[in-house]
Amino acid sequence: MIDDEQLFDNPDPQFEESIRIDRDLEVEDDAEERELLYQRYLDDYHLTDATVDFLKDLFTHFEEDTPDADERNHWLYGYYGSGKSHLLTALDLLLDTSQVEAHDGQSAWERFDDKHAEPELGEQWRGLHDDTIIVPLSINLLQYQGVREQSFSEIVLQEVYNQRGLGERLDVSFFEEEFKRTGGLFDTREVWEKREQLLNDILAGEGVHNPDYSWTDVRQYQLLSDIVLPDLTKRATGMVDNLADIQNKKIGQELAVRKIESYRQELEEQYDRPVKIALLMDEVTLFIGGNYQRLSELNALAEGIKDVGDGNIISVVTAQSEIEDVQPGLAVKQLNFGILKDRFPQQYELPSRHAGEIVQQRLLAKSDQGTQWIENNALTAKVDPKVMFSYRDVKQNTAPPLNDIDEEQFIQYYPLLPYQPALFMEILSNLRELLPDATKSIFSGTARAVLALVAGLRAEWAKKDGEIPIISLVDFYNLVQYELQDIIQEKTEVIKDIENDPETNAFDLKVAKVVLLLSYVPEMIPQTEPNYSNIATAVMDDLEGEIRSNVQTRVRNSLEGSLEKYIRPDTSTDGADLRLTDREEQRLISDAREYETEPEWDEIIESLDDHLWEDIVADLSLPTGYEWEADDDDTAYPVGYSFHIDGSALETGYSDSESAVFDVDVVIRGLRPDVDNDKIAQDKLYWTLESEGMDELRSQLTEWWALEKATNKTNPPESVVRDRSDAANRVREKLQAALSNGDFTVQADDFTTIDNALSEYVNETYPDYFHPELARISDSHLDELRQLDDEDPLPSWADTIGVPAQSTGDIATFSDIAFEVRKLIGTKIQDSGDGVDVATILNRAIEEEPLFTVEAPTGKDPSPAMLAVLWGLCRAGVFRVTTVDGEPVELDALLTPRRHTTITLSTVPVxxxxxxxxxxxxxxxxxxxxxxxxxxxxxxxxxxxxxxxxxxxxxxxxxxxxxxxxxxxxxxxxxxxxxxxxxxxxxxxxxxxxxxxxxxxxxxxxxxxxxxxxxxxxxxxxxxxxxxxxxxxxxxxxxxxxxxxxxEDVHENLQTLSDQVGAATDTDWWTADGWSTFVGELDARTDAIDNLTDAWADQQAKTGIESLQTDLEDHAWLIEPMDLPPTVRDGFRVTYVDPLRTFRKTVERITTTLEGLTDPEPGTRDTSTLTSILGRLDGSLEWDCLTTATVEDRRETLTTLDRVVDGKAPEELTGVGLLHADDDALRAHIKSLDTEGLELIDVDGGVIVR
Missing domain, CATH: 1.20.120 (Four Helix Bundle (Hemerythrin (Met), subunit A))
Structure with missing residues (x-):
């Protein structure tokens, strides 16, 4: 093996793991910090054609005194790894005039363009700083995500105030800005300059004793600023309320742009040439996300930059794509990023393809010796890299491709494979999507991360064993494993579990790592097909090691062996991918495997019933209707099925109707291995499963049941749910096939089709009198019977089920159904005895004949059809309906089940x-x-x-x-x-x-x-x-x-009448004959009435009662005492008024009484008067007041009254009284009068005062 110093052109490359425009360096010396910044962000930058085009335009716009409005906002976009963040960071360094001039400005550009590829661009850059002061405001928007909702305007304002040396919190910044300025309504400078001395006094006054607090702490901690700022405001202005006026500003794009411009103008006063502001904002689209408010704010901010400052403010923002293609990820919001096109007409793309090129040029450039070694050794090794390191069945390719390795590219990229940088970048990009904060990982700048990772892989390769080692996906995992722990901790823990499992080996661990990484590019590389070839390709790391076919075998053995519980097919896809199980899933799978070893068949059948049977039986094409041939039109009636499996009853039946007419009891045989029963019952339809493949079916059923049992009391991971669902599908398909190929038996007769078996079952199970319409009768049909008038014919359905007509008296004319109900009910009445309620009779009847039952929540009830037929039988006189106490009751009571406990039935005698x-x-x-x-x-x-x-x-x-x-x-x-x-x-x-x-x-x-x-x-x-x-x-x-x-004559007549009534008390006087006899025996009544009439007339004439009564009627003074005015004194009223009024009333009552008693033919209109007369005959009538003496006395009283009142009504007199009964009242009254004008007139019985 060649060492890296001989192989590579650059033996020690250094790369930072990621780039962000706001990255801080932990150094204290400014010069050292500047050097580090240049080294990291200028030295390492790779100029591309796209970069040069962008910079030429940007520099031109800065050079122009007043650039066009369309040249003031720039949209720089590129996919992950395009280097846009790196470029923005480099711009921050290149555009900062004060820093460029403070150091060697020429060296800054030379370090950026170290190959002197763009001299004209360098001259343009230098001229830019000669003519203009540029001040960058650099903002990484990703650092503001997830903290709190902040607007673009707030963030820009914070950066402006930070550049001006004010506090980072806006409420403090606004305060500092106001208090540091001179002029204005209040002089705040004095308080501002003493703030450090005052703040501890203020805090101590609030109970905060810490002499070490400074203004920096007030800026940082809101708890302190909430105490200090109001006090300082009151000291400076006299009112705490002024603080609200200072702090409560309308924060928006207008204020933000205005503050940028005012900051620029402040700077311009300090320099000898124009000042321009470069607003650099990184990742605007990620920051906006699905927030429409932020989108509108960016639009308004860009518009403000165009309109304010005469082109002295120029912005550059970075994004993931061009404006037309932005997809914020929150599609429900339907944000229209297109509104930004007019604000950002300048759009520049940075392609990401250069990442692989940079890797090859900066990190993997070969020496001549290295190139020669690769050609002579690596390309001629036992494992041909062009064949055995190409992935198969690639769905989505990379550049260079995954499925084809070019020899020249292999040399350039070795010890990597040509496609690996792109593959690594795709994996990193997909992992980045899982991060809660993309700014805090090496993956937040994917292409840059790939450079750093490849540098690390190159260093690790140098340490590898093997004759001709090569970088594998396993090496990549090992390098990024600590970052992965932060992103996919649960999955890396599974890798750790595999590593610690005594049943696994090092190769198993490699396979697991590869499966994990490939699971993040499922749209590119399938894992399971063909024959795990791709996993083998990813694991292999030595060109002189095992060939791929051998590695494939090892991979299969590993996945089907010790890794079986850790790695399973990803059933969320088409099964071509694998996935790592989590610990919960591993536990559940382990439990399921234990259940499989000892299957509980009762539980298996119960679970099958609960979860699968409904779907299985629904796809069997069971007949859902049966044609009743007795009907002229061969009506098809609904069929319902209930099931048993090898003796176990299932709760799940099957029917396409809520009210089946034919109930078929199906017994399925041959599924359970522990049951062997060939007995045949008369009322069952037997369905024997096909025996071929039964062992496999039982194994699949047991596997599914074990998973179901292991997970039924938990909330299993979605992966286990999918596995369970797949197992269920296999059981459904296999059991449906076994049922479809099965045979049928009905009462020892065998059939090959369910249709023939069903026909035989109905013919043998249902009695001859049965008609399927019996099962279709409902309570609504009974309502029709209730509404029938006596002369109405029965409904057609009633004729169909044999409800007897009312006129039917001959049992021989009854239908078979009516005859069956008559026999059944008659027998139960006879067996039950007298007084047993209908509910009991019917319950006993349906126990004997279940065809007349319907299912109810409380059990089984008599069917509406049976009640209808029984109603007809009672209507025809076969049975009699009464209450249990023997009282007759309407027939409709039979149609109302809730009344059945209160009524009974009896047979009608012949x-x-x-x-x-x-x-x-x-x-x-x-x-x-x-x-x-x-x-x-x-x-x-x-x-x-x-x-x-x-x-x-x-x-x-x-x-x-x-x-x-x-x-x-x-x-x-x-x-x-x-x-x-x-x-x-x-x-x-x-x-x-x-x-x-x-x-x-x-x-x-x-x-x-x-x-x-x-x-x-x-x-x-x-x-x-x-x-x-x-x-x-x-x-x-x-x-x-x-x-x-x-x-005396009247007295004698009345006595005689009384005797005659007493003699007639045994007469039925209310009958016609009795009344004639009764009245005929009362001859004294007529004499008594006539003599009584005469006596009354004589008394009136003799005493002058009638004349006096006439004078008393309607007399003004004879009103009720309460109606008299108070000026009529009591003594006068009692002596003169009351006696006359009482006399008049007594005469009226006696007159009424005698008129009623002398009426020869009293009628019903006189009932009330005669009743009142009887009430007065109890001694309350003063008959003696009608004597001559009494009448004359009352006449004299009336005469005196009229003379005293002198024709005046009671209310017309000032007062009237009687001496000496009313002395006090009269004296007081006279004193109240004007005595000089009094006139006294003597009258008989008194005196009149006028």
């Missing part, structure tokens, strides 16, 4: 039908059902019971509260008793209505009609004859016989 009784007595129409007859009959009885109860209560209350004489009370009680008897009879008939025979039922109906007729008569006559009874009650009471002025 013989005369109850329906005929109901029709004969107009209880139902001939078209209505017998059951409706019972309902109507009971309802009529209930009505009679209710009416009789009402009459009984009404009469009883009247007897107890209104009728006091024994005779009339007895008469009223008699009708109440009759109503009670009718009520009791109606209630008793209700209890017996549904239990008696037809003959007894007829007697019961006739008796009800008789009672109803009597009740109707009693109700009518009770209302009509109640006034007569009330008047009779009043006439027979003893009060009237005690009124002296009525005379």
């Amino acid at each position: 013989g005369p039908r109850a329906k005929d009784v109901f029709v004969d007595h107009d209880i139902i129409e001939p078209t209505e059902s017998e059951n409706q007859g019972y309902i109507n009959f009971v309802e009529q009885l209930e009505s009679i019971e209710t009416r009789a109860n009402g009459l009984k209560n009404d009469a009883s209350v009247k007897a107890e509260t209104t009728f006091e004489t024994a005779a009339v009370n007895t008469l009223v009680h008699r009708i109440a008793t009759t109503a009670r008897d009718i009520e009791d009879a109606a209630a008793e008939r209700q209890d017996d209505a549904t239990t008696v025979g037809t003959d007894e039922l007829r007697e019961m109906v006739e008796a009800m009609e008789t009672d109803r007729e009597i009740l109707t008569m009693a109700e009518t006559h009770w209302e009509e004859r109640l006034p007569f009874l009330l008047q009779l009650e009043a006439l027979t009471r003893p009060e009237l016989r005690g009124v002296e002025w009525l005379g």
Whole structure:
């Protein structure tokens, strides 16, 4: 092997790992720092044609006094590795006039163009500094990502203030700018110059005691500035609020550009020639990302640069691509970077292809001796590099290509392969995408990183063993492994686990490293095909080592052996790639392999049911309908399947309909190795799997189940999920094939197709009376039956399933289904005994015949079809529906399952039908059902019971509260008793209505009609004859016989009438005949009424009552006491007003009473008046007030009243009273009058004061 000093032209290259415009060097001496900067960024720069074109234009724009607006903003773009960041860093050094002049300016350019390739450009650069002072403002935007949301304007302002020597935080910078300037409303200079002395006093006043704090700390720590700045502001301006005015500036592009220009003008005052600002911003597109606000800010900032400063501000920004092609990565935002085209018309591309060229020229340039050695040894070695180091089936190539090695290029790149720099750069670029902060890795400048890495690889190659060693992908991994730990830590930990695994060897470790790196270029190099050739190519590192075919074998053995749990196919792609498993995945795979060794077949079948069976059976093309040949149109009815596998019932069935008509119970045999059963049941369809390939199927099923079991209680990695999914797909395909090629058996008959087996199954399993429409009847069909009128025909579906018509009385005419339901229900009624509810009867029936069941959340329920047929049977008179207490109930109760526990069924005896009784007595129409007859009959009885109860209560209350004489009370009680008897009879008939025979039922109906007729008569006559009874009650009471002025004749008539009523109390007075008899026996009533009328007329004439009553009516003073004004004194009112008002009211009541008692034919309109009269006959009427003496006394009182008030109404008098009862009140009243104008008038009984 040749050593590197003999092989290479440059034995000791030095390269920095990456370049950023803001990279700091940790040196204290300015000259030393400048030298290091030149050495790193100028010495190492490789000038390209694209670079030269860009610099010529840029320098020209700086040279012009006033460049065009379109020449003030420059867009420099290139892919990772193009060197744009390096160029921007070099520009920062080349454009800084003050630094160029402070050192040897000529040497700066010579170090940049060390080959003197562009002398004219150098002269242009030197002339630029002779005529102009250029000050660069350099910003690496990537350092502002992920810290906090900052705008372009904020960042530019911070850089401007930093260049001016102000604080980095803008709130402090604004303060410093304001306090350092002279002039203005307040003199702040004095406070500013004393800030160092004042700040510790201020902090101490706030309890912060640290004499070491300086203004630098205030700039850095917001906690300190929040204390110090307000105090300094108050000292300088007198108000703390002025600080807000200083700090709260509207930060935007206008302020940013204005501050750049003001900074430029400050500098121009210090120099003897014009000053221009170079604003250099690195990675603008990465900084913008998907933020529309930042895009708008850059657009506005560029516009401000065009418009402000007359071309004295020129910007250069770097980006990943030209403006039209920018893809921010947040596509949902749909950012339109095209708006920047007008702001950045100057766009320059830096191609990235030069990275490989630089590697070859700077790091791998060969000496003559080295070239000769390669030709004589490397190209003639056992392992032909042109053949065995070319990758196969390359999808996306590089330059130089991955699949073809040129001999001349091999010489130039050795000990690397020609394609390796490009391949390394692609891997680094893809890894960079995973970084949270692209500024903090060697990968943040990919091409530069490749240079540094190749330098490192070259150094490592020199240390390698082997006769003719060559750089491999493993060497590349070893060099960058520590960087990889920061990016893909979990995967590098897997590599470490493989290294520490006692079951793996060094070759296994190499394979793992290669697989890891190639997994980041899957679109370029497939790993698994052909025959792991590409992995072998990447592992090989010695031209005198093993040939590729041998290495391929070792790779396969490694992947299928000790690396099996660490490296698995990447099933997220087409399987041509491999991937590293993580530790969790390794644990899960290990658990799964352990489960595979001891399969639990009950669990396997259960998992198959839970996860795969639905998809498997869906693709078997099972018949989903069966044509019922009994129908004229051969209707296809839905089929549903339930499954067992070798004795284990599956929960997952199959049907394309939610309501299958035919339920097929399928038993699958031959899958489990631990079950061997050949028994045949009558109600099963047996499906025997094809035996060929069964061992492989069981192995695949066990493998899938093991993975499923290992992961079912975890949230497995996506990779394991994919593996599990692939295993499931293999099981699905294999089991579907075994089922498709299987055989069928129904009741010992064998079939080769599922269609024939299904036909045989239906014919043998379902009874002759069955019709598939039974399974299609639903609750909505029952609603149709509820809405039928008695004369309506049955729906067609009801005819199809054999619901009996109402007119059907002959069992022989019933359908097979109706006959089956009749037999089934009749047997259960007979077995159950009396009073058992319908729910129990039906449950017992469906236990015997499951065809009449439907599935329900709580189990199995009677089917709607069965309820419909049973409803028809009851409607046709086969069964009778009642409540469990024997009360009739409407037939629709059968159609409502929630009512089944409250009703029962009984068979109807053979013989005369109850329906005929109901029709004969107009209880139902001939078209209505017998059951409706019972309902109507009971309802009529209930009505009679209710009416009789009402009459009984009404009469009883009247007897107890209104009728006091024994005779009339007895008469009223008699009708109440009759109503009670009718009520009791109606209630008793209700209890017996549904239990008696037809003959007894007829007697019961006739008796009800008789009672109803009597009740109707009693109700009518009770209302009509109640006034007569009330008047009779009043006439027979003893009060009237005690009124002296009525005379003896009246008294005798009333007594005789009372005796006659007492003798007639056993009369049914509410009937027509009874009433005639009753009234005929009361001849004293007429005499009593006539004599009472005469006595009243005589008394009126004798006493002058009528005349006095006429005078009292509507008298102004005879109003209610509360309506009299307070000037009417109490003594006067009690003596004159109250007696007259009371007399008038008494006469009115007696007149009303006598008018009611003397009415020969009182009617219902008089009921209320007569009731009131009875209330007055309890002694409250003053009959004696109608004597002559009383009438004359009241006449005299009225005369006195009229004379005293002198025709005045109560409210017209100032006051009126009675001596001496009202003395005090009258005296006080008179004193209040004007006594000089009083006139006293004597009147009989008093005096009038005017």
